[in-house]
Amino acid sequence: MIRVSTSHLRCGRVLVGGMMQAVVCDHLGAPADLRVGELPEPQIGPGQVGIAVEAAGVSFADVLFVQGKHQTEHVTPFAPGMEVAGRVIRVGAGVGNFQEGDAVAALLHDGGYAERAATPATDCFPVPEGLSSEVAAGALSVYLTAHICLKWEARLERGEHVLVLGAGGGVGLATVAVATALGGIVVAAASSAEKLAAAEAAGAKHLINYQNQDLREATLSATLGTGVDVVIDPVGAQGEAAFRSLDWGGRYVVAGFAAGAVPEFKGNHLLIKNRSAIGMVLTHYRDRRVARIQQSAEEVFAMLVKGEVPPPALEMGTLADGPSFLQKVLDRNVVGKLVLRI
Numbered sequence: 001m002i003r004v005s006t007s008h009l010r011c012g013r014v015l016v017g018g019m020m021q022a023v024v025c026d027h028l029g030a031p032a033d034l035r036v037g038e039l040p041e042p043q044i045g046p047g048q049v050g051i052a053v054e055a056a057g058v059s060f061a062d063v064l065f066v067q068g069k070h071q072t073e074h075v076t077p078f079a080p081g082m083e084v085a086g087r088v089i090r091v092g093a094g095v096g097n098f099q100e101g102d103a104v105a106a107l108l109h110d111g112g113y114a115e116r117a118a119t120p121a122t123d124c125f126p127v128p129e130g131l132s133s134e135v136a137a138g139a140l141s142v143y144l145t146a147h148i149c150l151k152w153e154a155r156l157e158r159g160e161h162v163l164v165l166g167a168g169g170g171v172g173l174a175t176v177a178v179a180t181a182l183g184g185i186v187v188a189a190a191s192s193a194e195k196l197a198a199a200e201a202a203g204a205k206h207l208i209n210y211q212n213q214d215l216r217e218a219t220l221s222a223t224l225g226t227g228v229d230v231v232i233d234p235v236g237a238q239g240e241a242a243f244r245s246l247d248w249g250g251r252y253v254v255a256g257f258a259a260g261a262v263p264e265f266k267g268n269h270l271l272i273k274n275r276s277a278i279g280m281v282l283t284h285y286r287d288r289r290v291a292r293i294q295q296s297a298e299e300v301f302a303m304l305v306k307g308e309v310p311p312p313a314l315e316m317g318t319l320a321d322g323p324s325f326l327q328k329v330l331d332r333n334v335v336g337k338l339v340l341r342i
Contacts, residue, residue: 020116021114022111022114023080023114024039024077026076027076028067028068028076031063032327035323039079039114047092047121048092048095049088050090050091051116051124052086052089052115053086053115054341055137055339056114056340056342057138057340058326058337058338059082060329061141062082063329072283078111079114081113082109083106083112083140084106084108084137085127087103091121098126103126104124104126107141125294125301126298128305131304135314136301138170138314138339139301139311143304145282146175146177146179146300148282149232150179155251156179160229162175162184162185162186162187162230162231163231164188164189164204165235165242166189166233167198167204168196169332169334170334172190172199173198173199173312173313176202177309178309179230180204185206186199186206187204187205187228188208189219190209190210193209198335202310206222214241223247226247227245227247227250229247229251230250230253231243233252233255234256235257236254243275246273246275248273249273251278252275252276253279254280313336316339318340319342322340
């Protein structure tokens, strides 16, 4: 696997004189190998924001960090966790848009399952009044992923049909909710009745259980034979059938590989019906599309406060639940979003 060095993002991970409680990964391996212990508090460098963490979201990327299978490098010992919410406790030189006491949510390189975190100010997002830290942390990466996939990549138009794969997971449920709020007609596909019930509650109009239904046939039936305009795929396992469910001019957005399968697209199949295959990773927006990711965060938080999208269905735990929560994600035994209260 090609690994991307991110040492330039880790400038805050040095001693500042204090220690903090954290979920610690001493060596790359299984979630069960993690422990709750102490790590040095992060120092706040220029352009960074220090956060007293109140809640941390648990994501599939965290599992990959721990296993050493993510494309970015993570040097042990470290705390997993790429999304948090809390209060600003310090700002580095050159930061003018945040001050101590501000409520924020933030994306991290790692270090979220801990009492303190540091990250570039460009990766911090104001949390409006009326939104709890738990909801902000649980919503951040999944709702950002959904919004960016739909608005900036798929360019969803009102009235278009959207097929959402893995519709019972964190990204899937967020995509169902955001697509519905943006005027899309959602066809939700998932692997159990429980997950499909959650997708229906989030706004899905058509439900497909791909354990006992043919995905393409069911999708064509739901769209009266035309197919969908957009596929959002955070899973990978149903790629071929989903791609063949696209209408003319359809857009297929790859947002992850939670099932471990990587979909492949033949050029002639793209050409014949003028279809597009698009990849979306948050790192691109964090590094190269800062204005867009900030806009997306502002819009999804506003949707949550106004009730235009439902908050993620949260299962709450503490730092002690970090290893077991990561195992649940690895086993794909989650409906909604797991969040650690710090």
